[in-house]
Amino acid sequence: MPQTKACGFLIVKGNPIESFLLMKHPNRWDLPKGHVDEGETEMQCALRELEEETGITADDIAIDPDFRYQLQYVVNYKKKFGGTDALKTVVYFLARLDKEVELNLTEHGDAQWFAWDPPHIIQEQTVDGLLAAVAEHVGQSK
Template sequence: MSESSMPQTRACGFLIVKGDPIESFLLMKHPSRWDLPKGHVDEGETDMQCALRELEEETGITADDITVDPSFRYELQYVVSYKKKFGGADALKTVVYFLARLDRDVELKLTEHGDAKWLPWNPPHDIQEKTINPLLASVAEYIASK
């Protein structure tokens, strides 16, 4: 099946950083990998609305706790295999990430992840080759160009 004929799914999330310049960034722990706070877009939701909702649901960080960088947006696509969704078929997933700085310390309230960690900002990073590494490289490049 070609990518253009696959079922499609869309998710949005945030790279949350601390400090100016950046000192650290937030990662969420799944059983077998690190990830960022993100989730699937609900019907009628914008990408930003989805990212803000997922951030609050997964971490307790609200829109009032962060400053979103209005100029940064990172999008990637990859094929995922779903066990239940789409009848077990592969789907083309688009993920949009936004960048935001945490304005004040917030006690994380984890609802979907076993752990979370603030990792030191020290590019280049080697965390997850397909998704997180290119996002972090894009943020490093973006910051260097400002």
């Protein structure tokens, strides 16, 4: 089975966490992320995708060096891999927004800051496990 890798960020506000950012796809919520380009590290990819999709730059955030979350699932790529299934690995990093920024959305119709109140039930496949892992990491799980 072909394999692909994407990286992104969970961006939070507040200390302790008060809210987190999700991007709106036509039928689900997701995080700013994208596929790793050749020669790119996971962090370089996550930072590039964050800026491309939201306008948030590396200078706007404080990255948590102790958090890295990885998940895998099967995706059917209609264009890539000739319409076959591929094993997708996604790596997420955690960062706190240090200053107010105006979002510049380029790939999503909408974005929303959600109140931090774990446990969260938003999107089982890609979001809920990450939010649970962050809650445990920061000692805010219920």
